[in-house]
Amino acid sequence: MEKVLSQEEIDALLAGLDSGKIDITPEEKGEIEARSFDFKNYVISTRLKIPGIDVINDHLARSLRISFSTLLREIVDLTNIPTQMERFKDFMNKIPVPTSIHVFKLEPLKGNVLLIIDAPLVFVFVERFLGGGERKIIKVEGREFTPIEQRLIKRVVDMIFIELEKAWKNIYPVKAKYIRGEVNPQFARVLQPEETVIVTGFTVDLESLSGKILFCYSLSALQPIKEKLYSPYQIEEVIDVKWKRALEQVILGSQVTLKAFLGKGQITLGDLLHLEVGDVIVLERKIEEPVEILIEDTPKILGRLGVYRGHLALKIDNFITSEQE
16 A cells, blocks of 8 residues: 655645755656557447447347247347447457348438347257257358358348337337348448447357357447437336226326306495495306306316206306417
8 A cells, every 4th residue: 555645744745845945847858759649540449338228238138038039949048248339340350250140220220230140049040940959069160051041040130120129119219121131241341441330239048059149330320319328217118007097097086176257347345345135246247158167276168057957057168278278
């Protein structure tokens, strides 16, 4: 642990600075050699904490865990991969061959998005689609996907798109539009090499192997909705039907006070003091004009006075709009 100066030592140090006894002029050690910094080839790779992306990944992981377990007929576990920001060319250089790469758009957002599925996972899905059992070792080196395998894996991609749209719904509604699939990363360079991208995804763990499913978003494409993505709270749009009905019953069972405002008039204080039984006070409202009905002291209805089954009553003519109020 570094030594902490006492108060006496601090006072002595300050006094020395004020009196000039302590020289604070930097020593000249000759010219300092400046080193050039290559901004163009600077490696960008850092972890990010984006609440919106985390919400999307959590929702997507839960839904795909169930879908993949049902599809593969075994327990599948998905673990979120920390969100990374890096250059597009650095990301693409790390993708092996072959890999199932799918280019798509998230309309109405601009730019392309990449979905990357590791080759071992692709072969597992294809084996199960064709009725095969568990395979312990899957060799992928020097192997490309056949047209049949590509069509079968497209079913998995469509499943991921459906769940991806649901996961994005509470953040920003999008529609996944498929463009094309590739095997070699060299043919999937749909963004500028120096463009910054957001990489996120999952590690898919099976009983026999594990692989990754990654999403590569363009940072510029996410800029228009960055406020939504960085918001720590997301509105849940799923409505609880039981809660809604209970709330409706409470609201509809509430009691309100209704008053009929017959009219108003003006008299002098002297006339008020000399009022007697039988005197008539003339109101400003005529007998044929509708009467205002107040709900909680707020005029809401216009009606007419009358008698109904031996009781004084008001017949509703129309309702007062907010502009009329």
